[in-house]
Amino acid sequence: MTKPSPQPSPPSRIRIGSAPDSWGVWFPDDPRQVPWQRFLDEVSGAGYTWIELGPYGYLPTDPAVLMEETARRGLRVSAGTVFTGLHHGPDVWDRTWAHVAENAALAQAVGAGHLVVIPSFWRDDRTGEVLEEPVLTAGQWQDLTRLTERLGREVRERYGLRIVVHPHADTHIDGEESVARFLDATDPDAVALCLDTGHYAYAGGDSVKLIETYGERIGYLHLKQVDPEVLAGVAAEGVPFGPAVARGVMCEPPSGVPALEPVLAAASALGVDLFAIVEQDMYPCEPDVPYPIALRTRSFLRSCGV
Template sequence: MTEAVRGVPQGPPRSGRLTHIKVGSAPDSWGVWFPQDPVQVPWRRFLDEVAGSGYEWIELGPYGYLPSDPALLGRELAARGLRVSAGTVFTALHHGGASAWERTWAHVSQVATHAQAVGAGHLVMIPAFWRDDRTGEPLEGATLTAGQWRTLAAQTERLSRQVHEEFGLRVVVHPHADTHIDTEENVVRLLHATDPDLVHLCLDTGHYAYCGGDSVKLIERYGERIGYLHLKQVDPALLARVRERDLPFGPAVGLGVMCEPPAGEPAWEPVLEAAQALGRRRGVELFAIVEQDMYPCPPEKPLPIARRTRSFLRSCGA
């Protein structure tokens, strides 16, 4: 029987109704933000617990957290019945110049090589933060100039093309709080400035709500540009405090602004239904990877949340 979950409709789960959605989780849901950090759970514990929560698909998380030896990681994944959906890269593609591109490509190609070797099909690209995510210290301007937007668009197309040609992976751009690709206005601006055959989105429902966006509306209007989902919820009361105090993202997460579903926003059911309709129309299965930012967190906290969240997803038909 499905574990009873507070706030989740009870009775037999409607498993399999969302036939075009493949759900998974990620190290982020275990409080993992960095390749190495003494407050984070060891990687084997993460793999044990994510498998024990009922997930089959995972992301790699920050490069270097999970073993960078594909053979070792492959054995560890196979032993737990896990598969990899994506790797993650961090870029500052609005910075022009050959040296900036070379630094970016060195990082991206390293992660892409590893992701390809362990069977991933996607590379989630997170833009650079414009302010420090712990201290709030500005690292550069919060808005881009027209020239920087042109550079960002051109370099995003270049990166997507090159990653696909060399590694067979699909780059999906992740709109993210405290970056230049955050609000609906900026997300749509990027979409309009780039080739729809090259540039696609990883729609993170929590980050998009954090920045004032409507995920269902984005799926319905720009579905052909959405290639991947991160499932996340925001606590609206805490978000109001974050906005009032203009907190950077790191301290906001420390307050618990990204909360356990189904307590926050947006509601996942309409997002999943819109994604299901999109997947059916396009004839594809979309990954929907659960992420609940909660860095740092006690090591015993993630597993019960992961189990409850997986049960909630089953009640939604996933």
Template structure:
């Protein structure tokens, strides 16, 4: 009827993007991954304006070249990503900082303001080999929280970026219990959370509840869904994360859980600007598979109001 507005609320604080992950990219260089030029072409053609850097070295690391490649496609960078093992204490700081500083510098040069921090895996995501105990000792928890605070401080001071720690399957920051323990033990001024809806569901968590309970700590979102039937089998068989992805545990929205509309509505209600970056883990995948999914997912998110 003329003059009527859509019943979908405008979630005007949410900025949507996608990432190399949604094109099956997990590594800087892998013959089973699409070339970076194709990723940039297709992510723009699918209707996204924001991207993450993905694995360092996949996209050009020269800031001038990357700025030109993104600019001419109408793309902007929301964040870089680093991998850390900070529960191992001060002994790994120098090694960690060497990894972080290159990525933080590129992230800053691209005009982004966030650095996604992923904890190290206790189980190898390719081979399934157990690398260390899945439960941290009290001392390891103290090292994890104190060293993450240190990272947050240094990244802010030197590069003007805010770290957002990403709870992830097969890491020590995974379940509701461990995520809330981590948040309760870290300084909100130094450490925020990248809530990945798929990983949190994979580990049994409720994203809406976390946003409602720890809203002031949510600094960034990854939008992802899990297939409940595949997840049930993966959990029952104790399948590592990498092979679980190969089985299709992460699925195209809106086919899985959690429902993304309530998550986005809860995020909007926080009253702050948030990135919501689509990540559908699909490594490895046929090169022609990601683009149609990306187009459909962008259309679905528009129907949710973003």
């Protein structure tokens, strides 16, 4: 009796990309950052086909120019990124929308389907100056959730993009408690989550558990790892996020946490199309550092089946 032939595994529905962040880019213009042309050349050379826009103004903001520059390198855009402070209430809506609209318009024009929304920092990410209380009041939570829902609906209606909210170190949405509270209080039809594995681990969260618990809310992934030894020192000293990155708190996979293989397996088990964008925070870094890391990281992710 012959044994049935093993069935081939279905192709992965996870689309891998990278971002300017993995090249040390945090600002539209900074002499310590690589020129945008070099970023595009190297991200393509490392084997990626998807990118994010990064800070608005780093890549060309003329859609025709950007489409030409990405297409000739075999690249496509998955998302734009915005920072918001919607917990401050309706008074900040008009200013927020102006910022969101220019980013969303560019993302739409170059074929992206998502807009990554990052809450504003409660302390300055360079100096550590405390800008506001690290814990929101009940009223601020209500403003945050209601206005984020409004943002999600208006971005979808006007630009056809899905917003994905990104928990981030030194913001009011970071670890398990605040992420669960945010998801439980928002409409799944309006708001999805961008799970950044590094930032979630930075705040003590378990990415696999989050995917298994809130799988239907996961709309996007950022792949990142934390060096646990550096993180322990950062936490003990109360170091803000920017200086923590300069210390190397975000590290090259697979040397940190969380392990990405089980995260990718849990995400694949959802059975949906997902972008998984590599983001290794490295600002500032020497210009020759990112490309070899990008090559190794892409090779590692292929070994994970994506």
